[in-house]
Amino acid sequence: MFLLDSPLVARREVARGMFVLSMDAPEIAKSVRAGQFVNLGWSPGPLLRRPFSVYRVEGDRIEVILKAVGVGTAQLLAMMPKDTLSCLGPLGHGFEFPAGLKSAALVSGGLGVAPMPLAARDGRAAGMDVTWVHGARTADELCSEADGDAVIWATDDGSRGFAGTAVAAMPDADLVLACGPNRMLSAVAARRPDAQVAVETYMGCGTGVCLGCAVPLVRGGYDRACKEGPVYRAGDIEWSRLPAHLPYALSA
């Protein structure tokens, strides 16, 4: 785990209101695995850091993807190149890529695309054929960047690709990795309990000490999205007790 001062390098828009930020974080870029995240802080900013999956890695740079969903993310998107972020990571337990599997389906909804470019990288490195399945409400909310041997688009309103959810469009594959709103992931769990899903929770510390990011488990009790997670076997989560949607309108 590293705590770095990371200059912001670039920003690009990849869907309506959805941006990728690129920052220098060499030690994290070298060691991060698909599904892991960084906890970002900045000054002046809100009290708590904000967790983001690492989206892509380019040399010494890492990228994260976000929308302005609250005050913190709005501040992040207002930052300029050379502004510095405090970058803590890599954090959490990422996706597993078992040897000997032939195909992987990477299923994402909206900002759930965040861990998928690294998942495509690591899946391919493990010898798998990768199908990229990405859904959103409507065409201009789809992340324009896709990385798969095959790509399936899905929109709720049918404005591009499959008319319906990404989960409904999901092909059969040896390995299913999914990320998106928790209600989407619970649908993945119903169809493929063996899928690996990256869940969304509020986080306090991001490092396992505050116990704020509790994920309810089928076997009882909770564990920590920031430590044992954020990636879980879909069938292990007690979905009825995990908030289906997080209200982001933080007043801070």
Next chain:
Amino acid sequence: MTADLSVELGNARLRGPVLAASGTFGYGTEVPLLERRALGAMVSKGIFLRPRAGTPPPRIVETPSGMLNAIGLQGPGVDALIRDYAPQWAQWDFPVLVNINGESATEYGDLAARLDGVPGVAGFEINISCPNVEQGGLYFGNDPRASAAVTEAVRKRTTLPVWVKLTPMVTDIGVIARACEGAGADALCAVNTFVGMSIDLNALQPRLSFRTGGLSGPAIRPLAVHLAHQAARAVTIPVIGIGGITCAEDALEFLVAGCAAVQVGTATFVNPRAIADVHDGIAGYMASHGFDSLADLPRYLPRD
């Protein structure tokens, strides 16, 4: 010359005045980028006799300059603590106090007795912000008699340092402070989190599943400085200041207001090096202001 930052806290001598606050440091075994040199002591995550699952999510919510938490004292119970953590603490070069919790004064006493003499356990911090099940769920810490009863129950079962962590949710903290002092506390910790609430205007319900949570962070600091000061004025035992400390200046406010030491909590979530930064900043202040030791730092502590 480097100032002497060691402190006497009753029957405990600590190498530095900056302590890790309970619940913000786990059991000390998973803290990232830990700089042990700066730690005067650590107070463990709160423990009960038995394991506790904790509250359902959402457990935390950010508020202006602060956060609300309702973790529900999730923990593995005392047996697991003794088996899994105390042996590691015994190897460390700073003392670890265990934050103890119970549903009755007897349960607090039993917990202290169970932990007394376990290598690695250097003392106790009593969390009196627990509901007293035998008295209809009234919080021990809101009642001077219940606060004293819990303190005495622990005091009778151990010779190790006994600290009592006071709740701010009282009319007169001095009354509770004196009750705990009279019951044998070696030091007081002031203060625990403030009870707060935040509403989700889309769901039209509280943001926390538990409805309310404990407010911590810089938002509470001036309130906490005042309460720690009031507690320090009321007793002769040392008071350890807690509440929203993020930097050395914050800590020095508590020290000048009458505290012997401080605990850093929420700041560690944001800055894993917060404790070291606070410690080093105090050292810098002492050097630049010509104080040789913390005892030389003037305290603003008028007595009535």
